[in-house]
Amino acid sequence: MPEYTGWLLDLYDDLEEGLVCWLISEAGERLRLRQDFPVTFYASGSVERLRALWRYLRPQPVHLRREERSELFCRQPITTLAVQVPSPQAQARLFAQVSAAFPELTFYDVDLPSALRHAAAFGSFPLCRCRLEVDAQNRVQAFQVLDSPWELDPALPPLRILSLEPDCDPAHAQPTHLRIRCGKAEYNLRLAAARPLLINLGAILQRHDPDILLTTWGDTWLLPRLLELAEAHGLPLPLNRDAERLPASRPELTYFSYGQVIYRGAQVHLFGRWHIDAHNAMLYHDYGMEGILEMCRVTAQPAQAAARLSPGSGISAMQMITALRQGVLVPWQKQQAEQPKTALELFHADQGGLVYQPITGLHSHVAEIDFISMYPSVMVHFNISPETVGVGATLAEPYETVPELDLQVDYSRKGLVPQTLAPLLEKRIALKARLAEMPAWDARRSAYKARASAHKWLLVTCFGYLGYKNARFGRIEAHEAVTAYGREALLRAKETAEELGFEVLHMYVDGLWVRRSGATQPADFQPLLEEIAARTGLPIALEGVYRWVAFLPSRRDPRLPVANRYFGAFQDGSLKLRGIEARRRDTPLFVAQAQQEIISILAQAPRSGALGEYLPLVFQSLRRRLVALRRGRVPLEHLLVKHKLSRELENYRCPSAGARAAMQLQAAGKTMRPGQNVRFLYMRGRPGVHAWDLPHPPEPRGIDLARYTTLLVRAAACVLQPFGLDEGQVRERLLVGGCTLSLPFAAQVIDITNNHKLENNCAC
Amino acid sequence: MGRTLPAVTQVFLQEQESFSRFRRALRRSDQQALDELFANAHRHLAAAAYAAHALPFEVFLLAMLLEEHKEVRRLRSLLEQLNLPPHA
Numbered sequence: 001m002p003e004y005t006g007w008l009l010d011l012y013d014d015l016e017e018g019l020v021c022w023l024i025s026e027a028g029e030r031l032r033l034r035q036d037f038p039v040t041f042y043a044s045g046s047v048e049r050l051r052a053l054w055r056y057l058r059p060q061p062v063h064l065r066r067e068e069r070s071e072l073f074c075r076q077p078i079t080t081l082a083v084q085v086p087s088p089q090a091q092a093r094l095f096a097q098v099s100a101a102f103p104e105l106t107f108y109d110v111d112l113p114s115a116l117r118h119a120a121a122f123g124s125f126p127l128c129r130c131r132l133e134v135d136a137q138n139r140v141q142a143f144q145v146l147d148s149p150w151e152l153d154p155a156l157p158p159l160r161i162l163s164l165e166p167d168c169d170p171a172h173a174q175p176t177h178l179r180i181r182c183g184k185a186e187y188n189l190r191l192a193a194a195r196p197l198l199i200n201l202g203a204i205l206q207r208h209d210p211d212i213l214l215t216t217w218g219d220t221w222l223l224p225r226l227l228e229l230a231e232a233h234g235l236p237l238p239l240n241r242d243a244e245r246l247p248a249s250r251p252e253l254t255y256f257s258y259g260q261v262i263y264r265g266a267q268v269h270l271f272g273r274w275h276i277d278a279h280n281a282m283l284y285h286d287y288g289m290e291g292i293l294e295m296c297r298v299t300a301q302p303a304q305a306a307a308r309l310s311p312g313s314g315i316s317a318m319q320m321i322t323a324l325r326q327g328v329l330v331p332w333q334k335q336q337a338e339q340p341k342t343a344l345e346l347f348h349a350d351q352g353g354l355v356y357q358p359i360t361g362l363h364s365h366v367a368e369i370d371f372i373s374m375y376p377s378v379m380v381h382f383n384i385s386p387e388t389v390g391v392g393a394t395l396a397e398p399y400e401t402v403p404e405l406d407l408q409v410d411y412s413r414k415g416l417v418p419q420t421l422a423p424l425l426e427k428r429i430a431l432k433a434r435l436a437e438m439p440a441w442d443a444r445r446s447a448y449k450a451r452a453s454a455h456k457w458l459l460v461t462c463f464g465y466l467g468y469k470n471a472r473f474g475r476i477e478a479h480e481a482v483t484a485y486g487r488e489a490l491l492r493a494k495e496t497a498e499e500l501g502f503e504v505l506h507m508y509v510d511g512l513w514v515r516r517s518g519a520t521q522p523a524d525f526q527p528l529l530e531e532i533a534a535r536t537g538l539p540i541a542l543e544g545v546y547r548w549v550a551f552l553p554s555r556r557d558p559r560l561p562v563a564n565r566y567f568g569a570f571q572d573g574s575l576k577l578r579g580i581e582a583r584r585r586d587t588p589l590f591v592a593q594a595q596q597e598i599i600s601i602l603a604q605a606p607r608s609g610a611l612g613e614y615l616p617l618v619f620q621s622l623r624r625r626l627v628a629l630r631r632g633r634v635p636l637e638h639l640l641v642k643h644k645l646s647r648e649l650e651n652y653r654c655p656s657a658g659a660r661a662a663m664q665l666q667a668a669g670k671t672m673r674p675g676q677n678v679r680f681l682y683m684r685g686r687p688g689v690h691a692w693d694l695p696h697p698p699e700p701r702g703i704d705l706a707r708y709t710t711l712l713v714r715a716a717a718c719v720l721q722p723f724g725l726d727e728g729q730v731r732e733r734l735l736v737g738g739c740t741l742s743l744p745f746a747a748q749v750i751d752i753t754n755n756h757k758l759e760n761n762c763a764c
Numbered sequence: 765m766g767r768t769l770p771a772v773t774q775v776f777l778q779e780q781e782s783f784s785r786f787r788r789a790l791r792r793s794d795q796q797a798l799d800e801l802f803a804n805a806h807r808h809l810a811a812a813a814y815a816a817h818a819l820p821f822e823v824f825l826l827a828m829l830l831e832e833h834k835e836v837r838r839l840r841s842l843l844e845q846l847n848l849p850p851h852a
Binding site: 346347352487491507559561 | 814817
């Protein structure tokens with residue numbers, strides 16, 4: 001029997017029965033193989049109804065067994081009817097009938113994607129190294145995985161990546177050319193000539209036979225358009241490697257999550273080849289291709305799904321695989337409801353992390369120490385999982401009581417969530433340790449960082465999923481237990497710091513900012529870290545020692561400190577900014593860069609006392625930027641403001657600048673959906689904006705320079721305020737000696753001294 | 765959190781809002797003093813949340829008192845530095 005060793009590229013349900021596996025062999029062949037894959041689902045309920053189900057299913061081509069299986073929330077195994085079906089396709093068809101005929105039964109393991117079942121059965125994941133035995137009909141007879149998702153430096157196959165990119169943003173203007181790159185080969189195809197375009201693209205795809213199509217706007221514009229063209233001209237377009245399948249399209253979607261309206265564009269999924277659209281991939285800007293590969297390694301989700309789905313679905317997938325491997329039933333619909341609480345219990349339980357108000361102002365030699373992945377660490381260390389948290393009487397010994405709450409945690413068995421998270425946490429800590437040892441020039445650093453970032457997103461969302469009412473392995477009591485342990489750990493850390501003579505300047509959920517006179521080097525804080533780790537049981541690390549850090553007060557009221565608005569320079573020269581303009585995505589690049597530069601200049605000061613000497617340099621830099629703005633030397637792209645639409649345009653009673661820009665686009669025939677971003681420039685006169693994606697370019701002389709000047713002054717004042725300079729003083733110092741009124745648009749220069757208001761030019 | 769029960773900041777703002785008629789009737793200088801009292805209480809929101817007290821305004825009052833007492837201590841130590849007896 002032939003045997004192949006290689007990497008699993010793709011795995012999906014065949015059109016008929018079983019699975020299709022694409023293998024990249026060691027010899028570099030791309031093989032399409034098939035695998036029979038019987039799946040089992042379970043039903044539980046009254047004996048009579050199970051017997052009726054037995055009779056109902058007996059004529060079907062299925063294997064029926066009575067089985068005792070573990071259900072997550074029952075101490076004792078439950079009796080189920082196990083139904084083994086020859087293929088995932090048959091299971092879906094059969095279950096549709098069964099669930100309609102037997103609505104009173106409880107079903108398990110019915111809606112699991114084949115990739116997850118395969119991962120649970122064989123330990124597979126995208127790009128895993130594997131050895132397959134194959135029969136004469138190319139059917140996989142044995143599937144052996146040779147590596148694990150937890151390997152730090154996996155051996156990956158040389159993937160062939162073909163990138164497709166229109167020459168401009170299709171939302172902004174009509175692209176004319178399609179740029180194609182694969183290795184050293186480059187092509188430029190004209191979009192207007194459909195036939196040559198399709199024929200050439202088809203030939204390029206055949207010649208390079210890529211594993212990954214990496215596109216920009218491929219989901220939302222390019223691939224749907226190419227497919228339409230191919231259909232209209234009756235020409236084949238081999239986007240798929242699997243010739244038996246057509247690309248699969250999914251529609252666009254707007255939804256509401258965590259207080260935000262989110263827009264997800266339409267999607268095009270390929271078979272035997274991955275399509276990844278850099279503009280439609282979740283968090284692509286954050287971790288890129290490396291992060292996507294890592295995401296699918298650890299979650300075992302197919303790469304095209306992992307690239308587009310939220311990290312939350314990745315965590316769910318990991319939990320389902322853990323459950324499948326341990327023979328724990330995965331419920332079809334969640335059944336656990338919240339347990340009743342008294343009002344006072346609710347007051348104590350319904351809390352998040354502790355968020356302090358910092359001591360505002362400028363501070364020197366401050367150490368920032370953070371618990372490493374605090375909430376996941378709490379889950380692993382204190383065994384918190386939906387099935388382990390409960391009221392003492394219902395639990396087996398031994399159990400522990402959660403601080404502040406009348407809840408107990410069962411320690412007699414390891415919880416499903418801690419089991420799922422433990423290897424991920426270990427991998428993250430190992431990666432971070434490697435990163436810390438690597439010299440700055442090491443080429444592997446960016447890949448390691450991207451992977452650490454993917455882990456971070458998974459670990460961050462796993463906590464939210466514990467409290468999410470629709471998550472299959474979520475339970476609000478477990479969520480509450482995590483935050484209670486988190487608060488306890490932070491308070492213990494505070495007490496420890498104070499006992500050791502440190503002053504606590506600020507605390508934020510899982511981090512503390514402390515200082516002590518004489519403590520200036522990382523080693524001075526080491527005993528504190530060790531003592532906190534010993535008292536809380538949780539890993540904690542020094543983020544760094546700041547040369548200086550400034551905690552800013554509220555913009556509305558300078559007497560009020562706010563938790564997450566600060567900036568500072570670490571001893572190694574790196575900067576940390578939070579909550580200020582440079583970090584906000586609605587800030588024009590021109591303003592963000594100016595603010596960033598101010599902080600970089602200030603970062604040269606060795607300690608806070610010396611900062612005053614650097615102020616002249618700051619004003620020099622600001623004046624230079626202001627002059628560039630006045631002389632029209634700032635590229636218009638740097639003045640773009642980005643707003644996210646929060647509702648349908650007709651629902652704006654008093655349209656914001658972003659809404660007015662979106663209305664311009666709508667008038668020009670483009671549709672704008674809630675959750676979508678709109679980019680625009682501030683202009684003089686009405687309506688005060690020019691949407692960037694309008695077909696006609698903006699008139700550069702109409703740019704509202706006064707408004708951009710105000711934005712610049714405001715951003716500068718924000719970071720200069722710890723030096724006692726307010727917005728008025730910054731404006732005054734900037735305009736004295738810096739600008740003459742002989743520059744173009746001088747009329748506006750006068751305007752800015754009159755305390756130009758930034759309120760929207762509201763029409764109503 | 766923030767859905768079933770309002771977050772502590774929301775509770776604080778509601779309490780402050782409930783005194784808006786009282787504030788309006790005060791003289792300008794007294795209004796400023798009142799605002800300072802609330803700003804003082806605002807510094808201790810994290811502790812107030814952690815206290816999970818059934819009557820949060822009591823905690824806010826205590827937080828105001830706490831800041832007032834800190835101020836008294838600061839002034840007292842200033843006096844001591846100036847070598848003046850506190851009751852002089």
